[in-house]
Amino acid sequence: MASPLLDDGYTAWREGRMEDAVAALQSGVAAGEAAAIAPLFDAALEAGLTGDAAASVRATLDSALEGPLAPVLDQAAGQRAAARLGAVVLASGLGRAGDWPGAIAARQSDHERGDLRAGLEIALLCELAGFTGAALSLLEPLARSGQGEAIAALLRLGAQRGEVSEVAVPHAPALARAHPLGPALQQAISGLPAAAASAPCPVPDAQALADALFAREPERETLHDAPRIQTAPGLISAVLSDYLTAASVPFLHTATIFDPDTGEQRPDEYRRSLTASLPPSAMDLPALAIRDRMLTLAGAQSHQSEPLAVLVYQPGQEYRPHFDFIAPDGGRASDDLARRGQRAHTVLVKLNEEHTGGATSFPRLDVAWQGRRGDALVFDNLDAAGKGEKASLHAGLPVETGTKILASLWVRER
Ligand SMILES: O=C(O)CCC(=O)C(=O)O
Ligand SMILES: [Fe+2]
DSSP states (O other), X not given: OOOHHHHHHHHHXXXXXXXXXXXXXXXXXXXXXXXXXXXXXXXXXXXXXXXXXXXXXXXXXXXXXXXXXXHHHHHHHTSOHHHHHHHHHHHHTSSSOOOHHHHHHHHHHHHHTXXXXXXXXXXXXXXXXXXXXXXXHHHXXXXXXXXXXXXXXXXXXXXXXXXXXXXXXXXXXXXXXXXXXXXXXXXXXXXXXXXXXXXOOOOXXXXXXXXXXXXXXXXXXXXXXXXXXXXXXXXXOHXXXXXXXXXXGGGOEEXXXXXXXXXXXXXXXXXXSEEEEOOGGXXXXXXXXXHHHHHHHHTOOGGGBOOOEEEEEOTTOOEEEEOSSOOOOSSHHHHHHHHHOOEEEEEEEEOOOOEEEOOEEETTTTEEEOOOTTOEEEEEOBOTTSSBOGGGOEEEOOEEEEOEEEEEEEEEOO
16 A cells, blocks of 8 residues: 555645655655655656755665665666666766766666666666677576577677677577667568577676776767757667667556646657656666766756657657747746756657668758667757747657657756
């Protein structure tokens, strides 16, 4: 049964009273309520907390995740949830600078203690950072033990290399039935030869892996100057594109728009797709690394981030021309604007390419972008004076055939 503090927290959150929501959830965690841990983290990030308020929430989360609440959270989630979330909190930058080396080191020791999920996270981070040999030698034992995400990653790597790890091949038919990308991956490797399992390869230490993940300033091509519209080819790898797609599936629902007349969200012809907004508390280090690369492209810090979203469009579905900046409404939207400022930038990453149509188009600028799997687009929604930029009007054009899958991140001024 939900505690009164948890109820108060959710009620305040629903009503847009973010300070009250954070305060109630924080009291809940302090009173030993494990179910308040994840919503506290999500609400603190949604409120864009900085300074003392962020540091105080962070201290509450740290002591809960390191203390007696951790096993309660694990039990409720049926997995080692506290360790995963602890690493995300560490890397998130809430209340303290994001500590990627510390978060990776924590997951490496979780893996050494037998947490296979932690091993998968390290393998995916290695792959994203370009340590493909290390990624393979971590993925193959996980795939042997039947871990679906490891098998999926090996199949994608195989499709790219033209030969597929013999460890993954026998699992492909089962994956095709059990994994959202299984059928596409099975098709992508069909006819390719099997490759012998890879020789063991040392895994970089936490500092080297963290450095490599964020070392490279993304290469950009400018499509338009003011407003700035830039592409960053290959911002994330194909393996991570697949991983984020699969991770979003449990959160997908029909997209809605905000109705200023009723103050409610509702489905509308204007925006037809499935959307998943990933609660930060449901993320893991690979998903957070994707988000942080997207933030880097926008030149932004983690507290400016809205939740990472994934959009899935079927044939005929589209996102008609719109602005991403928010219209003040004298109510909840205005409160939110006062707290976090405008949606200054938008970052999109193509997660697949098996479709026709569906380009992102800027009708007032004669700019359109299709992108390949892993490619990113960043654009500014504000003009030089910080006002909504009318030329940033943009649309996701109707998909003609296939499915379009896109990650989307809205980035605030502060
Ligand atoms: O689907 C697209 O191409 C555009 C998505 C978009 O405009 C958004 O996420 O704000
Ligand atoms: Fe948009």
